Amino acid sequence: MTEWLVKRFVKGYADTADPAVRTRYGQFAGIVGIVCNILLCLGKGAIGLVSGSVSIVADAVNNLSDAASNIVSLLGFKLASRPADPEHPYGHGRYEYLAGLVVAALVLAIGINLTWSSVQKILAPEPTEFSGALVAVLVLSIIVKLWMAAFNRALGQRIDSDTLTATAVDSRNDVISTTAVLACACISQAAGIDLDGWAGAAVGLFICVSGVQLLGDTVSPLLGQAPSAELVNHIHDKIMSYPGVLGTHDLMVHDYGPGRQFASAHVEMAAEADPLESHDLIDNIEQDFKADDGIIVTLHYDPIVTDDPEVKDMRNWIAEQVRAIDARLTIHDLRCVPGPTHTNVIFDCVRPVDCALAPGELRERVAALVQAHYPRSIAKITIDESYVSSEQ
CATH class of the missing domain: 3.30.70.1350 (Cation efflux protein, cytoplasmic domain)
Structure with missing residues (x-):
């Protein structure tokens, strides 16, 4: 289903290296998330209020905040697509990282709020009504959130987006929390004990842990994390594949957002060779990186005595x-x-x-x-x- 939706609603979906296509992917994922989460919030909210379940109401509020997160993601992709200007010559791609950071902060805030509400329910328990409608809404929510987790993970991997990956993790957390709420509701009904507050507290703590992990993952690229070993090896091996290159070193990679990477390195070549030919080869390597990988690479020529x-x-x-x-x-x-x-x-x-x-x-x-x-x-x-x- 995900592939069908992408082909139908994302123009130029195959060219994921194009920043405009990445923006379309992000905007489409945001719209899908907003619609799904608002519908789930309305359904759970109605059932939670009727049944008096704090964990279901908290789960509904969680879906509402997820919709807010989707709006933030949508805005982040839109801002990240803005072209470079004199004040930001490397573009605005890091807006996407900032959007992921806001989503992570919202996840953490949701976890704290859910834990607090559940503790209050434990200290002052209230009866919870069990019904077939309650079970139906929670089961439907689990199915929808499973699909949303797979949907956002697939799109996040396709365009290498930390924001969509964070959204996928948030959807996975929702599956776990809703499953726990449903299980405790069934156990409470069968055993005659009220586990609603305890279920909410456990789910809230789990969401808090996930929020902290997501914050670490999204802050890292903003602080200037080291490039991946795969990218480093790819750049090294590609430079070394050209005849006449004896070695390469001093590689630096600067990340200004997905699809906006700049790199520099030194290339060792024989000092006895024609410098014009060496310079021409370096120019060709730089152009090949831009055409093949979308990376702007600047190479410095180091002459090496070989005779x-x-x-x-x-x-x-x-x-x-x-x-x-x-x-x-x-x-x-x-x-x-x-x-x-x-x-x-x-x-x-x-x-x-x-x-x-x-x-x-x-x-x-x-x-x-x-x-x-x-x-x-x-x-x-x-x-x-x-x-x-x-x-x-």
């Missing part, structure tokens, strides 16, 4: 030694400047942010290794911090 066997052997030896300290350590831009009394060995060493050695300690240790193996040398080392995930 000096002594420098090559030294580079390989030092690279092996730093890997023995930490397998994630790498070196680049090594060059030698000979002098009458010693040779300056100049290079950069890339240190992961969670390396056991502090930058100064790492510099001293590597310099000592180099000078012990090459007595007439002095190591001039720049410690670079890695700006990508240490998982790769």
Whole structure:
């Protein structure tokens, strides 16, 4: 059903890399959520008020707040689609992250409110009326929310949207909470004990935990989280696939919202090659990233001496030694400047942010290794911090 709806209501649905298509996906998901949640709120609210069930009324209020969340998501996608302007040259894509943050905050607020209402019901219990209509409405709600969870998860995966993923989690929470309310209503009817308040409290605490988790997930990209290992490996492997590229390092990825990623890296190429040809190759790599992946990549050319066997052997030896300290350590831009009394060995060493050695300690240790193996040398080392995930 989801596929049929997408094909019918999302124009250009196949081109998910297009920001305009992503906006249509988000707006369509928001409209579907608003309609479904308002209908569920009306049905549950009526049954909850008639039966006197605080947990069902709270569940109805939950659906009403879900509709508000859908409106926030709809607004977030609309604002995120605004083009770049002089004040925001990288566009407005982070509005989508802000919308996800608001949705997460609403989920947490709902959980707190539901828990408080349920505690009040536990302290001052009131009779709850059980009926076939109550069961029918709750079962229908579970079915609708199961579909909504699958619907938002599918669309979130298709366009890589944290906002829709958060909405899918919220729908899953609704399924759990409504199922718990239904189960307790049936148990209370069969056993003659009132579990309404306890069910509401348990559901409220579960929603609070989910809200806190969602807040963490949505705050992370706003703070500038490291790119995924999959993206880092893809960029690295694609650069290395071009003939003439000897190595790449100093990768940085900046995320200004889904579909608005910018990256920069250094590319090592033979110093003996024609610089015009090397520059042309770098231009081609940058254009290929933009055309194939939608990522604006800026590459810096690093010339590497390849026709000096002594420098090559030294580079390989030092690279092996730093890997023995930490397998994630790498070196680049090594060059030698000979002098009458010693040779300056100049290079950069890339240190992961969670390396056991502090930058100064790492510099001293590597310099000592180099000078012990090459007595007439002095190591001039720049410690670079890695700006990508240490998982790769």
